[in-house]
Amino acid sequence: MSTHIGAQPGEIAERVLLPGDPLRAKWIAETYLKDARCYSTVRNMLGFTGTYDGVEVSVQGSGMGMPSASIYAHELINDYGVKRLIRVGSCGALVESLKLRDVVAAIGSSTDSMMNRQRFDGLIDYAPVADFGLLRTAVDVAGQQGIEMRVGPILAADAFYTDRPDLYDRLADYGVLAVEMESAAIYTIAARYNAQALTLLTVSDHIKTGERTTAQEREQTFGQMVEVALRTIIT
């Protein structure tokens, strides 16, 4: 067992999908994985391993925000030997060209988190980016599946409820498509420990129009993103 994951050595696959919501992890395991078994219920942050098209894949809830996601990414890589992580999350759209339920692949992740500033003594604005190989595969897979996936930069924010919506508009002016809360930390930790990482997102709400999906949809209806993620992670 690691500190926050209750799996025995060998119970977690080298390939892991990372939804923030542990109940989305359960839904993904039950819907898409064969012979899925739960390996951890610690803090109810559920984790499952099964197979997808004959390849072993795990799905681990990572919680909300970069401190939580950092713990799971760190332990998965360092304590369980995970080599590939694909976050499958929800996001808020910052640009009008995105619609509710669109799928986004995050090529890079700006952040207002202090975590990386601490890593580099405040001297470097480190640029967390996706693994190029995983991103290229995801683009190919989405094309083959007829899914229109937007590829671009996103924001990983510490706060869900912002006091500075004006900054979202400014980021949109610089091409930033959407906001979520984990990608920068996952990209950074994967880079630090020599693993591959990618973030795929489904637009769950629209910052410009105020439209949003329900909690049930965020838990259970992001099938297109999950199918791209699963095919990508086993390729």
Ligand SMILES: O=P(O)(O)O[C@H]1O[C@H](CO)[C@@H](O)[C@H]1O
């Ligand atoms: O749907 P998940 O994967 O949790 O992702 C998004 O949803 C949560 C906020 O509602 C944050 O974790 C954010 O990143």
Ligand SMILES: O=c1cc[nH]c(=O)[nH]1
């Ligand atoms: O972090 C997030 C996730 C979904 N929607 C948002 O507005 N922010």
